[in-house]
Structure formats: structure tokens, C-alpha cells
Amino acid sequence: MDSSCFLVYRIFRFRKRNKNIPSSLPPSSPPSSLSQNWLHPVFLSFRGEDVRKGFLSHIQKEFQRMGITPFIDNEMKRGGSIGPELLQAIRGSKIAIILLSRNYGSSKWCLDELVEIMKCREELGQTVMTVFYDVDPSDVRKQKGDFGKVFRKTCVGRPEEVKQKWKQALTSAANILGEDSRNWENEADMIIKIAKDVSDVLSFTPSKDFDEFVGIEAHTTEITSLLQLDLEEVRMIGIWGPAGIGKTTISRVLYNKLFHQFQLGAIIDNIKVRYPRPCHDEYSAKLQLQKELLSQMINQKDMVVPHLGVAQERLKDRKVLLVLDDVDALVQLDAMAKDVRWFGLGSRIIVVTQDLKLLKAHGIKYIYKVDFPTSDEALEIFCMYAFGQKSPKVGFEQIARTVTTLAGKLPLGLRVMGSYLRRMSKQEWARSIPRLRTSLDDDIESVLKFSYNSLAEEEKDLFLHIACFFRRERIETLEVFLANKFGDVKQGLQILADKSLLSLNFGNIEMHNLLVQLGLDIIRKQSIHKPGKRQFLVDAEDICEVLTEDTGTRTLVGIDLELSGVIEGVINISERAFERMCNLQFLRFHHPYGDRCHDILYLPQGLSNISRKLRLLHWERYPLTCLPSKFNPEFLVKINMRDSMLEKLWEGNEPIRNLKWMDLSFCVNLKELPDFSTATNLQELRLVDCLSLVELPSSIGNVTNLLELDLIGCSSLVKLPSSIGNLTNLKKLYLNRCSSLVQLPSSIGNVTSLKELNLSGCSSLLEIPSSIGNTTNLKKLYADGCSSLVELPSSVGNIANLRELQLMNCSSLIEFPSSILKLTRLKDLNLSGCSSLVKLPSIGNVINLQTLFLSGCSSLVELPFSIENATNLQTLYLNGCSDLLELPSSIWNITNLQSLYLNGCSSLKELPSLVGNAINLQSLSLMNCSSMVELPSSIWNATNLSYLDVSSCSSLVGLNIKLELNQCRKLVSHPVVPDSLILDAGDCESLVERLDCSFQNPKIVLNFANCFKLNQEARDLIIQTSTCRNAILPGGKVPAYFTYRATGDSLTVKLNERYLLKSLRFKACLLLVEGQNKWPHWGMNIVTSREPNGYIVLYTPSSHLQGPLLMENLYTFEFELVVTSSEFVVEFRVDRYKCAARQRSSLVIAGETEVRSVNLPKSVVDGGCMNQCETLL
Known part of the structure; x- marks a missing residue:
């Protein structure tokens, strides 16, 4: 075969599911209450010994792919009964999934969880889903069979009351229709189905936002008619209307109804907040918007977007549904949806905005205006929040209409007013009417202000703190910042949520833009002409005035300056700018899009002082080498001074007992860290790319509550102090690119809570101490690029919980310890680029290994025969193993093997003959296997094989392959097809893509019968230039x-x-x-x-x-x-x-x-x- 031969072999099989299998996994839940706030999206209840190694890990991976983070009690210490932390997790989860397996009933813990879950279903409206894993639902319902036997053993000696609760809970759970694993041929398909059902429930906003949104059906029906979903064109539409009228809710309802018809989908919200105007670095801001778009669209968190053409490259062939919410500038659309050609045929882009001119300027022809509700609809909206029903309670009919008329027709105002009057008596309503008549003037601000005025003073203050400074914080973070300032922050938040002045979702605080604007306006009116006398400053112009003219006062509590909003370009701050701000607690000068190349704030005369009451100090690109000598960080909770000129934080040893977060990343001149003797509450310390930092102080050992230590890129760091062994709560230690680090202290073994250790790029590291074997909770160990590392200690086999071991490009590594066979939980092993590695020890006992990377191991001669025992191995990379002579015949006994990559294995002459035994093999790549003479005939018995690449296999003698795509009616495109292929794409009715093939082989045949959407370029190619033996293609003449x-x-x-x-x-x-x-x-x-x-x-x-x-x-x-x-x-x-x-x-x-x-x-x-x-x- 010619060296240019390239073969890609794909088979698309669509199997019909058994008709007896339930068509969906119906969530079971009664109506949820208006005020329920969820902390976690999903809670999983399971019996570890039945599902942990297989089903659980796979469903976790699928959840992760979809951006869902379930709560799993893997790491909780289990005692006699479930503790308060777990109870809170169960009660705070929107969905509970019960994995009912054979031994579920053997665990008192599981049964107690189940009782609590069923209780939450009844009382809190929690959605409950069931999965019957290798167990008959009837056995669970009636506690019989093997399930019943283990359950009865658990019941021995238990009080009758407890046993009855368990039985009732099991019966109730078994009555919920769920997925039965015995009905599925392929467990992976079941997992995908479950994850999609969960995603559907999570994507569907609770009834308080959708079901109770009056008139929603009429809105969505009209917009759907504008979308014209049956047309193949790409269409943009606009949803336009004033703030607070419900545009966001309408777009979310619409998205949830339609997204299942598209290949990809995303809702990008609060775009106006994400892209503030004016912006110094417009291009960087646009890149960030596009990054967020693609990250959500393809569920990839760490997207790299080097230029604005990436979106088009990634989405041009995909049918997408995209909602862009709260757009207020054309540049935002330029970044995320500049042209319909960015998206595949059939895509729909919905732009939500208050600006009609913006929609027209972008060329959007189809625009839906959201009108105010009718009088009857307004009454219905009001009643939903005032009474929890669509009509007034008996006796409230007239007064409800009166209040509705006074509140106006804006849904947000009706919702706030209804929440204000909820649970009041009729007499209290009557007493409120005169105040309403004098306070409300058909303006939304007056409606919202009325509800604000009804708050207690402390609740008003909390509202202003959130509106002006903390509207994007998590609840737990806010509690820390406002500790000792408010009596009970959580209770205050709940009061504000009950009055619809904010919402609490999955631990996040969210506030409507109109309410934020209300708070900012209240603050502005505290002192209209003298901004230094206000409580908070957020406007860039006002802040510039105060800092340059030294007009701040003791009234100021917080300053939040987004530096992209500075118009002048440079601010010269007065030396004494902060002296009179003695009550300043929150200071934030930040660049929203990581603009690290532009200095805006200068202190030409230095800085004399700054408030000792500061709890938050966030000053990016601080221009001085040290904080003022008078600065006292006693109350400091968080300090973020990334990318600053600091050489040290402050002079002397200052108490920092309240400090929880410190980030000094990219301070390239930083040579000295503060004394940490009093930093006993510090949880995160980030020092990324502090290039001048040579050592950590020994006092770091006093930070006993430290959870994360990030020293990435500290290239001058030579060693760590032995006191690091005192950090018994440390979970993550990042030492990536610490290129001068020679060794780790042996005390590292005392860090028993460590879960992730990253040594990648530590090119001078000579060894890893044997004490590493004591870190038994370690799950991830990365040592990529440790080119001086000769061996791993055998004690690595003692790290029983290790899941990932990465040693890529450890070019000096000669051998791998045989103790690896003890790592029974290891899932991913990466030895790519270990060019000195000659052989691999037995890995047969590593039964959970799923991915093995050996690419670039150019000295590797053979694989161990025991590899067949790694039965869960799914992917094996051997690219560039140029000395590899043969594969063990046992390799095809790995029943779960899906992908095998052998590109560039130039010494490999043949494959083991029984390749047909690899029943799950989907991808086999043999590119540049120049010595490969032939493929075993049994390769065509590998019935799931969908990708075969033998390009540049210059010695390969012959191949006769057919690519069968017949009746793949939804297939839109296919891969590049080689000239040696017989291609049958008959009845692929949706196939539209141009053909990147020449079809110059006279021995092949092509079938494009009834492919009526095949474009003209493809038809001309087949008719005019191909030399194939015969072909069928659509045509009427x-x-x-x-x-x-x-x-x-x-x-x-x-x-x-x-x-x-x-x-x-x-x-x-x-x-x-x-x-x-x-x-x-x-x-x-x-x-x-x-x-x-x-x-x-x-x-x-x-x-x-x-x-x-x-x-x-x-x-x-x-x-x-x-x-x-x-x-x-x-x-x-x-x-x-x-x-x-x-x-x-x-x-x-x-x-x-x-x-x-x-x-x-x-x-x-x-x-x-x-x-x-x-x-x-």
C-alpha cells in the first residue's frame, strides 16, 4: 500500500431500545415551596461496595462532563447515625438519586439517609430519582429475595419504630418509577440517560420562576413562531422590553422547552455586568466573553481562546441554541454571535435586551416585544406572591385589586409587593393602603423602595452591603466578611429572600439589576454632591474624585473600583487619601479581565496610612514595594494584591489571626512573606509566579487550617521548610514549575489530608521522599517534566487512594516500582515521554485502571502479559514507542478496551491475531507503523470498531473496507474518507456537508441515494472529477x-x-x-x-x-x-x-x-x- 494511504473507518449504529424500558426517568416530587433555596444540585445515596468502583465513578464522570457537581459523602466519617453536616447536605439538595443495589439494605447509614430523603420529598419538594442496580424493584418494595435477606439482618436488634420507618421508606422509594439496570444492554447508555434527566430537571427553573409566571405560555408560543424551528437556516431573534418585565424568565422557559432539539446549548446571563463600559482592553474583554460562551457550550472549563475566530471554528458545524441575556452593547454580540455563519444549520440565537436600536443595528429582523401584563394578569402575579395562589383569598378580593393597581404592572414590582404583604392580616393590609397611596407613583423605583423601607435597620444595611459590594459572593464567604457586623447573616439573607429582594441559589446570592440599582441610588442620595460622605463608592468617576482630592470621610465603609471603568487612564492617588476613612472595611481595586499590562493607579507621594478596620484588601497592581508602616492587618479576612510591585507586605510581625485568604500571585519582586505565627485561620495561600521568592518562612507550620498552598512558578524556590509537615489539614499543594526545587522534606508524609500534589515542571527535583507513602488520602500525584527524577520510591504503592499518577516526560526515569500493583484504585497512569523506561512492571492488579499513557516511551520493548487483568482499561496510548516489537496476545482479553493508539510504532510488524475478541474496541490508530505488513482478518469481528487509521503504513499489503452509513437519517457530516473506501450513505437525508475526498480509485463505489440535501459542490465532485466504478447521487436531470x-x-x-x-x-x-x-x-x-x-x-x-x-x-x-x-x-x-x-x-x-x-x-x-x-x- 502506498505510504500516502489513509484509512478512516467509521460505522454508525443506531439501536432501538427495548420497548419495555421506561422512556424517561421521571422525577418524583410534589410542588415546591416558593422560598426553598438549594445548596447542592444533586445528592447521591448509595452502598459503596456495590457501585463505587464501576457505576458510581462513571456517573460522576458524566455529571462532571455536564458541569454538575453532586454531593457525595465519600469522605465523611461514619458513626452511629448520620450527622448534622450530612442532614444539611440532604436537605439542601434539589435532587436526590437513590442507587438501590443488592446490599443497600445492609447499611443502617443508607437506610437512615433514605428515610431523610423521603421526608424531604414530602416536606421540601425535593425531586427524588431511583436507580435499581442489579436488583428487582419488587424485591425492594416488599423486602424479599436477596435484598430482603440482607435487610432483615440489619433489622436485628433494632427498635420496631426504626424498622417500620425503614420499610416504609423502601416501599415508597420502590414505588417511584426509575431506571432498572437489568433492562439496559449498555450501562453507559443508562448513565447518559440518567445524567440528561438530571440536567433537564436542574435546567428547568423551579415553579416560583416558571410555573407561576403568568402568561408564559402565550409568550413562548409567539416567540416559537418567530424562531421557525422547521427551517434549516440560522436565525437570530431578539426579546425586547423594559427591565423587570420578565424577559430573562421567558428566555429561560423557552430554552428549557427547546434545548433538547439542539446539539449544543447555553444561556449566557448578566452580560452587561460581565462586560462593563467603558473598557480599556476591549479585545481581552471580548476574548473573555467568547471563552465563557464556549466553556458553557461544550462543558469545558479551561477553554483556551487565543483569538475571536475560535467560536466560529468550534460551532460552525453544530446546531446550537444560544441565549444571550442582558446585552447592552454591540461589542458583546461581536464577541459571541457576530455572524450567523458562526453556527451550524438550524441554530437559533436569542438576544435579550432593553435596547431596540441594538437589535436593529446587529441586523436582527425578528423581534418580540414583551408587553406589560393585563390588569387580570397583574392581579394573578401579585396573588401568587401574596397568597401563594392565583386569586385573592376570600375577603381580600377588593383590597388585592387596589394594591395591584397601586403597584403597577411590572412583574418585579408585583412580586416584591406581594412578598411584602404575605402573611399579613387584612387589618394590616388596610393600614398599609394609605402609605401605599402616598408612596407609590407608578414608578418601579417607588414600588421597590416601599419594600426596602419596610425592613428593619439591620436588614436595610445588609441589603445595601449586598447591592453595592457583595452581589456576586457566595453565602459562606459573605458570612465571613460580615461576621460581628450583623447578628445573623444567614437569617438576614433569608428575610431578604422572603421579601423577593434577592434570591439564594445553590449557595450563591443573586440580586436583580433593578434592585441593585435601587441600592446604588439610595447610597448616592446619602450625599449627592460629596461622594466621600457616602457609605459605599462604586462609580469610577466618584472614586477618582475622592482619591485624588482627599475628600473621603469616616462614613465610607466600602470602595469598589473596576479599573476598566476609569476614563482618564491614570489616577494619581493622594498620599493621605485614606487617612480620614477610618471606618473603611472593604477596598477593592480590580481588573475584571486579567488586564495585567496597564497601570492606572499611582501613588507618587507614597501612602501614609490605610484603615486598620479593613476586612477585605483587594488591590491589584499595587504600585509600592510595601504597605504603609502604620497599617495594622488585625481584622483582615482576605488580601489579594496580585501582580503588584510588592517586595514584602509590611514591616515587622503583625497579627493576622482573622486572615482566611491570601493571594500575592504574580508579585515578581516579592522576596519576603509575613510571619505566619498567628495565621491559624488561613485557608488558602496563593503565590503563583513569585519569581524572587527563595523560601517560605518556617512559621508556615503554624497555619494548621491551611487547605490549599499554591506555589506554581516560584522558580527561585529551592526547598520547603520541614515545618510544612504540621499542615495536617492541607488538601492541595501545587509546586508546578518550581524549577529550582531539589527535594521535598521527609515531613511531607505527615500531611495526611493531602489529596493533590503537583510537582510538574520541577526539573531539578532529584527524588520524592519515601514518606510520601504515608499520604494515604492522596488522590492525584503529578510529576510531569521532572527530568532529573530517576525513580519513584516503592512506598508509592502504599497510597491506597491514588486515582491519578502523571509522570509525563520524566526522561531520566529508568524503571517503575513493582509496588504499583498495590494501587487498586488507580484510574489514570501517564508515563508518556519517559524515553528511558525499558519495561513496565506487572499491572494486572491495578483493576480500576482506565487510561494508560505510554506514548513516547521510545525505549519500551514490551508490555507485561498481565495487562489482560486490567479489565477496566479503556484507553491505551503507545504512540511513538519505536522499539516496541510486539503486543502481548492477552491484550485483546481486556474486555473494556475502547481505544488503542499505536501511531509511530515503527518496529511493530503485526497485531495479535484475535483482535476480534476486543468486543468494545472503537478506535484503533496505526498511523506511521511503517513495518506493519497486514492486519489480522479477525479485525472485522470487532463489531464496535468505528475508527481505524492506517495512514502512512507503507508496508501494509491490502485492505478492503466498506463505510456503512445507510439510513443514518440525522447524519449531517462525515469524516474525510480515503480513496480506498466503499462508501454507502444511502438515505442519509440530513447529509449536507461538502466532501473532502477525491474518489480517484476506480475500484470503489459510492452511494448517496436520496441524500437530497447534499450540496452542489459535492455533487459536482462526484460527477466531474471522481473516477469511481459507479455511484448514486440525488438529481432530477x-x-x-x-x-x-x-x-x-x-x-x-x-x-x-x-x-x-x-x-x-x-x-x-x-x-x-x-x-x-x-x-x-x-x-x-x-x-x-x-x-x-x-x-x-x-x-x-x-x-x-x-x-x-x-x-x-x-x-x-x-x-x-x-x-x-x-x-x-x-x-x-x-x-x-x-x-x-x-x-x-x-x-x-x-x-x-x-x-x-x-x-x-x-x-x-x-x-x-x-x-x-x-x-x-
Whole structure:
């Protein structure tokens, strides 16, 4: 086979699911209350020994892919009963999934969880889903069979009351229709189905936002008609209306109804907040917006977006549903949806905005205006929040209408006013009416302000703190910042949530833009002309005035300056700017899009002092080498001074007992860290790319509550202090790119809570201490690029919980410890680029290994035979293992193996013969295996094989492959197809893509029958340039390309005598039209009269294209003939019947043009024939 040979082999199989399998996993939950706030999306209840190693890990991975983080109590210490932390987790989860397995009933813990879950279902409206894993639902319901036996053992000695609760909970759970694993042939399909059902429930906002949104059906119906979902075009529509009218809710309802019809989908909200104006670095901001778009669209958190063309590259062939909410500038649309050509056919982009001109400027023609509700609808909205029902309670009819009229028709105002009056008596309502009449003037601000005025003073203050400074914080973070300032922050938040002044979702605080604006306006009115006398400053112009003119006062509590909003470009801050701000507690100067190349704030005279009451100090690109000498960080909770000129934080040893978070990343001049002796509450310390930092102080050992230590890129750091062993609560230690680090202290073994250790890029590291084996909770160990590392300690086998071990490009690593066989929980092992590694020890006991990377191990000669015991191995990379001579025959016994990559294994001559045993093998890549002579014939027994690459296998002798895509009716595109392939894409009705193929192999056949959407470029390619033996493609007439035409079942050809006795190649094109006879099967032959008394069969169609003869399709043939006469007849026969044509038959002879017409009465075949004037040797 030629070295340029490239083969990609894909088979698309669509299996119909068993009809008895439930069509969905219906969530079971009663109506939820208006005020329920969820802390976690999903809680999983399971019996570890039954599901942990297989099903649980796989469903976790699928959840992770979809961006769902379930709560799993893997790491909780289990005692006699479930503790308060777990109870809170169960009660705070929107969905509970119960994995009912054979031994579920053997655990008192599981049964207690189940009781609590069923209680939450009844009382809190929690959605409950069930999965019956290798157990009969009837056995669970009636506690019989093997399930019943283990359950009865658990019940022995238990109080009757407890046993009855367990039984009732099991019965109730079993009555919830769920997925039964025994009904699924493929567990992976079941997991995908469950994850999708969970995603659907999570994506569907609770009833308080959707079901109770009055008139929602009418809105969505009208917008759906604008979307015209049956059209294949890409369409943008706009949803336009004033703030607070419900545009966001409408768009979310619409998204939830429609997203299942699309390949990809995303809602990008609060775009106005994400892209503030003005912006210094517009391009960086646009890149960030596009990054967020793609991250959500394809569920990939760490997207790299180097230029604004990435979105088009990634989405141009995908049918997407995209909602862009709260857009207020054209540049935002330029970043995320500049052109409809960015998206695949059938895509729909919904732009939500208050600005009609913006929609028109972007060329959006289809616009839906959200009108105010009618009087009756307004009353209904109000009643939902005032009474929890759609109509007034008895006796409240008239007064409810009065209040509704006063509150106006804006849904947000009605919701806030209804929440304010909820649970009040009729007398209290009556007493409120006079105040409402004098306070409300049809303006939304007055409605919202009325509810704000009803708050207690402390609740008002909390509202202002959130609106002006903390509207994007998590609840737990806010509690820390406001500790000792408010009596009970959580209770205050709940009061505000009950009054619809904010919402609490999954631990996050969210506040409507109108309410934020209300808070900012209240603050502004505290001192309109003297901003330094306000409580908070957030406007860039006001802040510049205060800092440059030194007009701050003791009234100021917080300053939040987003530096992109500074118009002047440079601010010279007064030396004494902060002296009179003695009550300043929150200071934030930040760059929203990581703009690290532009200095804005300067202190030309230095800084004399800053408030000792500061709890938050966030000052990016601080221009001085040290904080003021008078600064006292006693109350500091968080300090973030990334990318600053700091050489040290402050002089002397200051108490920092309240400090929880410190980030000094990118302070390249930082040489000295503060004394940490009092930092006993510090949880996170980030020092990324502090290039001048040589050592950590020994006092770091006093930070006993530290959870994360990030020293990435500290290239001057030579060693860690031994006191680091005192950090017994440390979970993550990042030492990536610490290129001067020579060793780790042996005390590292005392950090027993450590879960992730990253040493990647520590090129000077000589060894890892044997004490590492004591970190038994370690799950991830990365040492990529540790080029000086010669060996791993054998004690690594003692890290029983290790899941990932990465040693990529450890070029000095000669051997791997045999103790690896003890790592029974290891899932991913990466030894790629370990060019000195000669052999791999037995890995047969590593039963949970799923991915093994050995690419670039150029000295590796063989794999251990025991690899067959790694039964869960799914992916094996051996690319570039140039010395690898053979694969063990046992490799095909790895029943879960899905992907095998052997690219560049130049010494590999053959594959083990029983490749057909690899029943789950989907991808096999052998590119550049230059010594590979042949593939075992059993390869075609690998029935799930969907990708085979043998490009540049220069010694490969032969291959005969068919790519079967027949009746893949939703297939839109297919991969590049090699010229050696027989391609059957018949009835692929959605196939539209151009063909990146040349089809220059005369031995192959192509079937594009009934592919009516195939574009013209692809059709021309097949007709005009391909040399394939025969092809079928859609068409209602013979193309004009065939210039010689005739009508009928035969064509008389006249040739110049100079072609006599030469072998010529011809191409024919035929069109079948309806006649009196029907032919259910292919039976067309092409014959020619060579002599007056006989015929020669020129062509019999390929057996690969058996099937009924089709109208509205073109048939092309290539055949060759030695011409012995200047005139001969080509005849087209179908099932031995003579045929006639509806239009014309044609013949093309290159360089000459001659047309012959033959008229016959019955029209069945329309054909053409082309001579390429080519002598065949």
C-alpha cells in the first residue's frame, strides 16, 4: 500500500431500545415551596461496595462532563447515625438519586439517609430519582429475595419504630418509577440517560420562576413562531422590553422547552455586568466573553481562546441554541454571535435586551416585544406572591385589586409587593393602603423602595452591603466578611429572600439589576454632591474624585473600583487619601479581565496610612514595594494584591489571626512573606509566579487550617521548610514549575489530608521522599517534566487512594516500582515521554485502571502479559514507542478496551491475531507503523470498531473496507474518507456537508441515494472529477456537464478512426423515470454491440449497492472498452427489459462535441456517457 494511504473507518449504529424500558426517568416530587433555596444540585445515596468502583465513578464522570457537581459523602466519617453536616447536605439538595443495589439494605447509614430523603420529598419538594442496580424493584418494595435477606439482618436488634420507618421508606422509594439496570444492554447508555434527566430537571427553573409566571405560555408560543424551528437556516431573534418585565424568565422557559432539539446549548446571563463600559482592553474583554460562551457550550472549563475566530471554528458545524441575556452593547454580540455563519444549520440565537436600536443595528429582523401584563394578569402575579395562589383569598378580593393597581404592572414590582404583604392580616393590609397611596407613583423605583423601607435597620444595611459590594459572593464567604457586623447573616439573607429582594441559589446570592440599582441610588442620595460622605463608592468617576482630592470621610465603609471603568487612564492617588476613612472595611481595586499590562493607579507621594478596620484588601497592581508602616492587618479576612510591585507586605510581625485568604500571585519582586505565627485561620495561600521568592518562612507550620498552598512558578524556590509537615489539614499543594526545587522534606508524609500534589515542571527535583507513602488520602500525584527524577520510591504503592499518577516526560526515569500493583484504585497512569523506561512492571492488579499513557516511551520493548487483568482499561496510548516489537496476545482479553493508539510504532510488524475478541474496541490508530505488513482478518469481528487509521503504513499489503452509513437519517457530516473506501450513505437525508475526498480509485463505489440535501459542490465532485466504478447521487436531470445526449435505452456512438484499437475509458450518467414496470432490486447492466451478431457486457453493478432502483437519482458508471469499430451502440438494460428515457441520454468525448438523439416510446432510463480519451496500458 502506498505510504500516502489513509484509512478512516467509521460505522454508525443506531439501536432501538427495548420497548419495555421506561422512556424517561421521571422525577418524583410534589410542588415546591416558593422560598426553598438549594445548596447542592444533586445528592447521591448509595452502598459503596456495590457501585463505587464501576457505576458510581462513571456517573460522576458524566455529571462532571455536564458541569454538575453532586454531593457525595465519600469522605465523611461514619458513626452511629448520620450527622448534622450530612442532614444539611440532604436537605439542601434539589435532587436526590437513590442507587438501590443488592446490599443497600445492609447499611443502617443508607437506610437512615433514605428515610431523610423521603421526608424531604414530602416536606421540601425535593425531586427524588431511583436507580435499581442489579436488583428487582419488587424485591425492594416488599423486602424479599436477596435484598430482603440482607435487610432483615440489619433489622436485628433494632427498635420496631426504626424498622417500620425503614420499610416504609423502601416501599415508597420502590414505588417511584426509575431506571432498572437489568433492562439496559449498555450501562453507559443508562448513565447518559440518567445524567440528561438530571440536567433537564436542574435546567428547568423551579415553579416560583416558571410555573407561576403568568402568561408564559402565550409568550413562548409567539416567540416559537418567530424562531421557525422547521427551517434549516440560522436565525437570530431578539426579546425586547423594559427591565423587570420578565424577559430573562421567558428566555429561560423557552430554552428549557427547546434545548433538547439542539446539539449544543447555553444561556449566557448578566452580560452587561460581565462586560462593563467603558473598557480599556476591549479585545481581552471580548476574548473573555467568547471563552465563557464556549466553556458553557461544550462543558469545558479551561477553554483556551487565543483569538475571536475560535467560536466560529468550534460551532460552525453544530446546531446550537444560544441565549444571550442582558446585552447592552454591540461589542458583546461581536464577541459571541457576530455572524450567523458562526453556527451550524438550524441554530437559533436569542438576544435579550432593553435596547431596540441594538437589535436593529446587529441586523436582527425578528423581534418580540414583551408587553406589560393585563390588569387580570397583574392581579394573578401579585396573588401568587401574596397568597401563594392565583386569586385573592376570600375577603381580600377588593383590597388585592387596589394594591395591584397601586403597584403597577411590572412583574418585579408585583412580586416584591406581594412578598411584602404575605402573611399579613387584612387589618394590616388596610393600614398599609394609605402609605401605599402616598408612596407609590407608578414608578418601579417607588414600588421597590416601599419594600426596602419596610425592613428593619439591620436588614436595610445588609441589603445595601449586598447591592453595592457583595452581589456576586457566595453565602459562606459573605458570612465571613460580615461576621460581628450583623447578628445573623444567614437569617438576614433569608428575610431578604422572603421579601423577593434577592434570591439564594445553590449557595450563591443573586440580586436583580433593578434592585441593585435601587441600592446604588439610595447610597448616592446619602450625599449627592460629596461622594466621600457616602457609605459605599462604586462609580469610577466618584472614586477618582475622592482619591485624588482627599475628600473621603469616616462614613465610607466600602470602595469598589473596576479599573476598566476609569476614563482618564491614570489616577494619581493622594498620599493621605485614606487617612480620614477610618471606618473603611472593604477596598477593592480590580481588573475584571486579567488586564495585567496597564497601570492606572499611582501613588507618587507614597501612602501614609490605610484603615486598620479593613476586612477585605483587594488591590491589584499595587504600585509600592510595601504597605504603609502604620497599617495594622488585625481584622483582615482576605488580601489579594496580585501582580503588584510588592517586595514584602509590611514591616515587622503583625497579627493576622482573622486572615482566611491570601493571594500575592504574580508579585515578581516579592522576596519576603509575613510571619505566619498567628495565621491559624488561613485557608488558602496563593503565590503563583513569585519569581524572587527563595523560601517560605518556617512559621508556615503554624497555619494548621491551611487547605490549599499554591506555589506554581516560584522558580527561585529551592526547598520547603520541614515545618510544612504540621499542615495536617492541607488538601492541595501545587509546586508546578518550581524549577529550582531539589527535594521535598521527609515531613511531607505527615500531611495526611493531602489529596493533590503537583510537582510538574520541577526539573531539578532529584527524588520524592519515601514518606510520601504515608499520604494515604492522596488522590492525584503529578510529576510531569521532572527530568532529573530517576525513580519513584516503592512506598508509592502504599497510597491506597491514588486515582491519578502523571509522570509525563520524566526522561531520566529508568524503571517503575513493582509496588504499583498495590494501587487498586488507580484510574489514570501517564508515563508518556519517559524515553528511558525499558519495561513496565506487572499491572494486572491495578483493576480500576482506565487510561494508560505510554506514548513516547521510545525505549519500551514490551508490555507485561498481565495487562489482560486490567479489565477496566479503556484507553491505551503507545504512540511513538519505536522499539516496541510486539503486543502481548492477552491484550485483546481486556474486555473494556475502547481505544488503542499505536501511531509511530515503527518496529511493530503485526497485531495479535484475535483482535476480534476486543468486543468494545472503537478506535484503533496505526498511523506511521511503517513495518506493519497486514492486519489480522479477525479485525472485522470487532463489531464496535468505528475508527481505524492506517495512514502512512507503507508496508501494509491490502485492505478492503466498506463505510456503512445507510439510513443514518440525522447524519449531517462525515469524516474525510480515503480513496480506498466503499462508501454507502444511502438515505442519509440530513447529509449536507461538502466532501473532502477525491474518489480517484476506480475500484470503489459510492452511494448517496436520496441524500437530497447534499450540496452542489459535492455533487459536482462526484460527477466531474471522481473516477469511481459507479455511484448514486440525488438529481432530477442529467447535468449539463454531459454535452452529448440522447433519449432512450441505447446510445449510438461514433468515434474518430484514430481511436480504433485503443482502450478508452467512458463515464455514463443515467436517470430512471417511471415506466410500466417496477423493479424492486438493482438489475441494471451496460452492454455494447461489438460485432453485428453479439454483445459484450461492459458493466454489472457492484454487489455493495444492492437495492431498489430509484427515481430522482443519478447513476454514474465508469467502464473501459477496446474500440474496434468507428461506430458502436451502448445499451442500458434493467432486469432484462428494454428501457426508455424521459429526457435525454448523453455522451461526452473530450475534445469533440457530437449529439445523437434516439426516441423510444417508454421512458425508464435517462443516461449519458463520457469518454476521457485515455489509453489504458
